[in-house]
Amino acid sequence: KKSMPFYGKKVMVTAGPTYEAIDPVRFIGNHSSGKMGFALADELARLGADVTLIAGPTAQKSDQNVIRKDVVSAQQMFEACNSVFPETDITVMCAAVADYRPKTVAANKIKKQDSNLILELEKTVDILATLGQAKKADQILVGFALETNDEENYAKGKLEKKNLDLVVLNSLNDKGAGFKSDTNKITIFNRALERTVFEMKSKTDVAKDICSAILKIAK
Numbered sequence: 001k002k003s004m005p006f007y008g009k010k011v012m013v014t015a016g017p018t019y020e021a022i023d024p025v026r027f028i029g030n031h032s033s034g035k036m037g038f039a040l041a042d043e044l045a046r047l048g049a050d051v052t053l054i055a056g057p058t059a060q061k062s063d064q065n066v067i068r069k070d071v072v073s074a075q076q077m078f079e080a081c082n083s084v085f086p087e088t089d090i091t092v093m094c095a096a097v098a099d100y101r102p103k104t105v106a107a108n109k110i111k112k113q114d115s116n117l118i119l120e121l122e123k124t125v126d127i128l129a130t131l132g133q134a135k136k137a138d139q140i141l142v143g144f145a146l147e148t149n150d151e152e153n154y155a156k157g158k159l160e161k162k163n164l165d166l167v168v169l170n171s172l173n174d175k176g177a178g179f180k181s182d183t184n185k186i187t188i189f190n191r192a193l194e195r196t197v198f199e200m201k202s203k204t205d206v207a208k209d210i211c212s213a214i215l216k217i218a219k
């Protein structure tokens with residue numbers, strides 16, 4: 001039991017980027033590799049949790065003990081999360097969800113023209129904020145924040161605005177942190193806005209730290 005502290009807990013993790021189609025061959029995406037979210041899903045499963053991983057397009061392989069649902073767009077990720085969330089005890093949203101998508105998706109490949117091309121973008125749904133509103137008292141919700149400036153204030157603002165229990169901040173200003181890297185450097189804030197600063201570590205070890213922080217507040 002001591003080695004399986006998440007035994008019996010249903011956990012959902014999101015990971016990777018989302019791709020928002022422009023036409024049948026092009027999309028808007030981002031540099032998320034999915035490594036942090038996959039490391040978290042693996043570690044939570046190792047610690048005994050029943051893990052469902054909602055994954056955007058990535059090259060990562062998931063542990064065989066993890067139930068994996070692959071999605072492409074923010075809308076698909078939203079729908080997958082919505083159907084799994086009501087049953088979960090703990091949710092960790094690691095995905096780099098696109099904030100905007102093309103307002104219309106062209107049915108055919110857009111041809112090159114002499115003039116510039118203007119794409120109109122519309123907002124995607126904020127999955128984490130939606131789950132924060134739906135959250136019951138016995139559910140734990142953890143979000144990520146990746147910032148380039150005024151990091152701590154944005155992270156704390158996110159915790160409150162999205163009704164989170166923990167927010168994990170990784171700054172793009174730290175070398176070896178963030179997107180494609182195998183390492184990460186995080187700061188975790190809890191609801192009391194207490195701050196824990198961690199050293200630069202492998203994403204596997206960062207996942208262990210995040211799991212410990214969740215266990216501290218587990219209900």
Ligand code: C5P
Nearest residue numbers: 093094095097125126127128143144145
């Ligand atoms: O507001 P911001 O995008 O910086 O918040 C980041 C957090 O919100 C991450 O946990 C990310 O997974 C989540 N998010 C989401 N849906 C969005 C945008 C962000 O779930 N559309």
